[in-house]
Amino acid sequence: MRSDTATTWPMTDFAATRRLFDLPEGVIYMDGNSLGPLPRAAVRRLDRAAREEWGGMLITAWNRAGWMDMPRRLGDRIARLIGAPEGSVVVGDTLSIRLWQALASALDLNPGRRVILSDSGNFPSDLYMAQGLIRTLGRGHDLRVVAPDEVESAIDDSVAVLMLTEVDYRTGRLHDMAALSAQAKAAGALTVWDLAHSAGAIPVDVTGAGADFAVGCTYKYLNGGPGAPAFIHVAPRHLPNVTPALAGWLGHRAPFDFDPDYRPADGIDRMRVGTPPVLQMAALDAALDVWEGVDMADLRQRSMELSERFVSAVLAGCPDLALASPEDPTARGSQVSFRHPQGYAVMQALIEAGVVGDFRAPDLLRFGITPLYLSEGDIDRAAEKLAEIIGSGSWNDPRFHRRAAVT
Numbered sequence: 480m481r482s483d484t485a486t487t488w489p490m491t492d493f494a495a496t497r498r499l500f501d502l503p504e505g506v507i508y509m510d511g512n513s514l515g516p517l518p519r520a521a522v523r524r525l526d527r528a529a530r531e532e533w534g535g536m537l538i539t540a541w542n543r544a545g546w547m548d549m550p551r552r553l554g555d556r557i558a559r560l561i562g563a564p565e566g567s568v569v570v571g572d573t574l575s576i577r578l579w580q581a582l583a584s585a586l587d588l589n590p591g592r593r594v595i596l597s598d599s600g601n602f603p604s605d606l607y608m609a610q611g612l613i614r615t616l617g618r619g620h621d622l623r624v625v626a627p628d629e630v631e632s633a634i635d636d637s638v639a640v641l642m643l644t645e646v647d648y649r650t651g652r653l654h655d656m657a658a659l660s661a662q663a664k665a666a667g668a669l670t671v672w673d674l675a676h677s678a679g680a681i682p683v684d685v686t687g688a689g690a691d692f693a694v695g696c697t698y699k700y701l702n703g704g705p706g707a708p709a710f711i712h713v714a715p716r717h718l719p720n721v722t723p724a725l726a727g728w729l730g731h732r733a734p735f736d737f738d739p740d741y742r743p744a745d746g747i748d749r750m751r752v753g754t755p756p757v758l759q760m761a762a763l764d765a766a767l768d769v770w771e772g773v774d775m776a777d778l779r780q781r782s783m784e785l786s787e788r789f790v791s792a793v794l795a796g797c798p799d800l801a802l803a804s805p806e807d808p809t810a811r812g813s814q815v816s817f818r819h820p821q822g823y824a825v826m827q828a829l830i831e832a833g834v835v836g837d838f839r840a841p842d843l844l845r846f847g848i849t850p851l852y853l854s855e856g857d858i859d860r861a862a863e864k865l866a867e868i869i870g871s872g873s874w875n876d877p878r879f880h881r882r883a884a885v886t
């Protein structure tokens with residue numbers, strides 16, 4: 480993974496990236512796979528966007544502060560992290576909506592086929608959006624959901640679109656994007672890859688993999704903040720032929736002509752829909768600065784080291800827990816999960832002890848491994864606290880069993 484000629488590995492200074500985040504004192508944050516923490520620079524950037532741009536420039540800020548170009552500019556910044564060329568990624572809307580857009584376009588490009596193939600490890604919203612789109616289109620499409628390890632054998636010449644999330648949100652299991660994309664292509668299917676747990680977590684190369692469409696969110700590993708906009712990538716070879724299903728005015732060739740008929744913009748701009756979330760994009764812009772000094776191969780190496788360290792310590796200290804993630808660190812993304820029949824209560828007790836992970840029904844304790852702000856010391860302390868809670872049974876207190884709306 481690292482170059483043999485590199486003499487100064489790692490090139491990334493992870494102690495320096497840690498200082499770029501504002502984390503509460505005493506908290507070990509292992510939920511960056513769900514909501515990344517606050518980058519210090521985001522506060523300054525938000526303040527400026529609110530006071531100087533919104534407050535001071537008012538509506539002229541669309542031009543003077545470059546608000547209108549932000550979806551493309553931020554898209555180009557994300558492109559670098561997912562192996563996409565400039566001009567092939569745009570930011571805005573939510574991941575669920577981006578997934579819908581990508582799937583609708585992919586189905587359009589493969590009109591002779593009716594099957595959308597996905598797997599049971601996919602995030603429910605992706606499957607729901609596919610179900611909703613099928614109803615909306617009313618052309619007899621069929622969503623076929625197989626077990627993750629059966630995807631390969633289920634790709635046949637009935638498949639219009641292979642729609643997968645690269646990293647399983649529960650177990651962290653990693654699909655082989657390049658191999659599955661190649662297989663889909665050989666079978667005449669298009670691919671839609673969801674990078675929700677990949678972008679900022681592992682090296683991604685959508686171009687090298689030959690992916691047709693990719694989507695992802697920016698509030699997880701990219702640390703753009705709650706409600707941060709999603710992104711969509713369309714392979715440049717498809718762009719001229721993509722007719723957006725969500726034909727919004729900002730995806731029009733000339734929005735300010737106020738033409739009653741839709742004509743798509745050139746390139747990726749046609750995937751824009753409506754007014755972009757400027758303040759959220761300001762926060763995301765600052766969050767993306769953190770990635771400027773980060774080498775993705777270093778990040779992957781470090782993430783695997785930290786996750787191996789955590790898994791060994793937890794399995795040694797907590798005999799009640801079973802690893803739910805693949806044992807091989809190269810076969811998972813940047814998160815690990817363990818099963819415990821009372822996982823919810825255990826996680827609540829752990830959060831009270833200052834180690835923040837999360838719980839996924841029915842029995843998963845989930846931990847994000849994020850080298851930008853987690854050290855070996857954090858990992859060791861987190862595993863110790865978990866062992867204490869399991870060993871003493873302190874999790875079995877009524878207050879830890881009360882379910883909140885968000886788990």
Ligand SMILES: *Cc1c(COP(=O)(O)O)cnc(C)c1O
Nearest residue numbers: 573574575602604644673675696
């Ligand atoms: C987090 C996540 C989502 C969430 O979608 P939003 O529209 O941003 O709420 C969708 N799909 C996957 C695979 C996810 O991991």
